Amino acid sequence: MRDIWYCYPGASSWALKEVSIELGSGEIMLVAGHNGSGKTTLLKIAGLIYRPTRGEVSVDGCDFWMLEEAEKIMVRRRITYIHEEPVLMRGSVLENIMYPLRIRGLGREDAAMKAKTIMRELELMDLADKSTKELSAGQSQLVAIARALAAEPELILLDEPFAHLDSWKSGLIAQVLQARRRNGVGIVIASHGRGELPEGLEPDRIIILEDGRIRGMKG
Ligand SMILES: Nc1ncnc2c1ncn2[C@@H]1O[C@H](COP(=O)(O)OP(=O)(O)OP(=O)(O)O)[C@@H](O)[C@H]1O
Ligand SMILES: [Mg+2]
Numbered sequence: 001m002r003d004i005w006y007c008y009p010g011a012s013s014w015a016l017k018e019v020s021i022e023l024g025s026g027e028i029m030l031v032a033g034h035n036g037s038g039k040t041t042l043l044k045i046a047g048l049i050y051r052p053t054r055g056e057v058s059v060d061g062c063d064f065w066m067l068e069e070a071e072k073i074m075v076r077r078r079i080t081y082i083h084e085e086p087v088l089m090r091g092s093v094l095e096n097i098m099y100p101l102r103i104r105g106l107g108r109e110d111a112a113m114k115a116k117t118i119m120r121e122l123e124l125m126d127l128a129d130k131s132t133k134e135l136s137a138g139q140s141q142l143v144a145i146a147r148a149l150a151a152e153p154e155l156i157l158l159d160e161p162f163a164h165l166d167s168w169k170s171g172l173i174a175q176v177l178q179a180r181r182r183n184g185v186g187i188v189i190a191s192h193g194r195g196e197l198p199e200g201l202e203p204d205r206i207i208i209l210e211d212g213r214i215r216g217m218k219g
Contacts, residue, residue: 001019001020001021001022001023001042001045001046001052001055001056001057002020002055002056002057002058003018003019003020003054003055003056004016004018004019004020004042004045004052004054004055004056004057005017005018005019005052005053005054005055006038006041006045006050006052006053006212007053008041014053014212015038015041015212016038016041016042016045016052016212016213017211017212017213018213018214019038019042019055019212019213019214020055020214021207021214023046023155023186023188024186025154025155025184025185025186026181026182026183026184026185026186027181027186027187027204027205028177028178028181028187028188028189028201028202028203028204028205029186029187029188029189029203029204029205029206029207030188030189030190030191030194030197030203030205030206030207031043031188031189031190031191031207031209032190032191032192032193032194032206032207032208032209033192033208033209033210034192034210035192037209037210037211037212038209038211038212038213039159039190039191039209040084040159040190041212042190042209043081043157043159043188043190044081045057046079046081046155046157046188047079047080047081047157048064048072048075048076048079049081051065052065059075059078059079062075077104077151077153078153078154078155079153079154079155079156079157080148080151080153080155080156080157081157081159082144082145082148082156082157082158082159082161083144083159084159084160084163085137086140086141086143086144088132088135088140088143088144088147089132090131090132090133091131091132092128092129092130092131092132093119093124093127093128093129093130093131093132093135093143094112094115094116094119094128094129096132096143096147097115097118097119097143097146097147097150098111098112098114098115098150099147100147100148100150100151101114101115101150101151104151114150115146115150116128118146118149118150119146121149121176122142122145122146122149122172122173122176123169123172124142124143124146127139127143136164137164138164138165138166138169140164141161141163141164141165142165142169142173145158145161145173145176149176149180153185154184154185154186155185155186155187155188156177156180156185156186156187156188157188157190158177158187158188158189158190159190160190160191160192160196161173161189162191162196162197162198163196167198170198171198171199171200173198174197174198174199174200174201175200177189177201178201189203194206203219204219205217205218205219206218206219
């Protein structure tokens, strides 16, 4: 992200100002800051959901927003943003986790097998047949994380992923994310502060946002 500025449509002030960062593979970055400091906006721009008002987002050296639609679809499949309040589709938990695999062309059986592997890793097998309408906030968060991991993205952007999770599940997600980091996946976590992260989750870099600007960087 190079010199990114973002203003929400109709808003009178900038939500992000002059933000430049490179998101690398095989590292965990924490984006910290108070409510309204711009964390979600930054993640959605990095997640190729919002187009910056000014500045450039490039992936492998290509300016993403200048790509053809078909190319954008391919690039977007490599990057996943997990919403603060994830939205799941109707249907069962298993179907939701299979979905990204199905749209990538996997057959039903292979998709189900792969989805179940992730569900076992996240200890979600008990929920496989449950309807997504019947999930608690924390369970929805876990299913959204499982669905994102199933797609094996190169970059995962998680917005307040631990907000609804108990300490056991937070610790489990921390382990799962660290295993992905070892495999070269880039991980970005938005959180109010370092203290919100589960014990044992060590970010390689910390970016501190204040009023839409980067106020500090560690690592
Ligand atoms: N849809 C929107 N329309 C207009 N302004 C918005 C919108 N969403 C966010 N903003 C503004 O943009 C700024 C950054 O918001 P953002 O959601 O990125 O903050 P955040 O750091 O994620 O906060 P939180 O910790 O509360 O999730 C805030 O000033 C906010 O008021
Ligand atoms: Mg936010």
